[in-house]
Amino acid sequence: MSAYPRFFSQPFRYLRWAAIEKPAIFYSIVIGSAGPVLIVTVPPIRTRLGDPRRPEIPLTYPIPTSPRKPLDGYDDE
Numbered sequence: 001m002s003a004y005p006r007f008f009s010q011p012f013r014y015l016r017w018a019a020i021e022k023p024a025i026f027y028s029i030v031i032g033s034a035g036p037v038l039i040v041t042v043p044p045i046r047t048r049l050g051d052p053r054r055p056e057i058p059l060t061y062p063i064p065t066s067p068r069k070p071l072d073g074y075d076d077e
Contacts, residue, residue, distance in 0.1 A: 007014045018026040047053070 015026070043053075
């Protein structure tokens with residue numbers, strides 16, 4: 001018999017053991033597994049609280065329709 005409980009046969013006992021014996025690993029896994037849940041739940045909550053979606057960042061720069069002024073100075077000829 002091993003000194004620590006097996007995860008698949010007794011998952012809650014194993015989680016209790018891991019929280020006591022190896023807290024850094026246990027809590028880093030708990031916090032890391034909360035990330036995908038937050039990706040799904042946070043945007044609707046923010047919208048309900050009045051924070052609308054941001055406008056998309058433009059991927060191109062708008063080209064002006066006016067004619068360009070010729071450059072003068074800087075020894076251009």
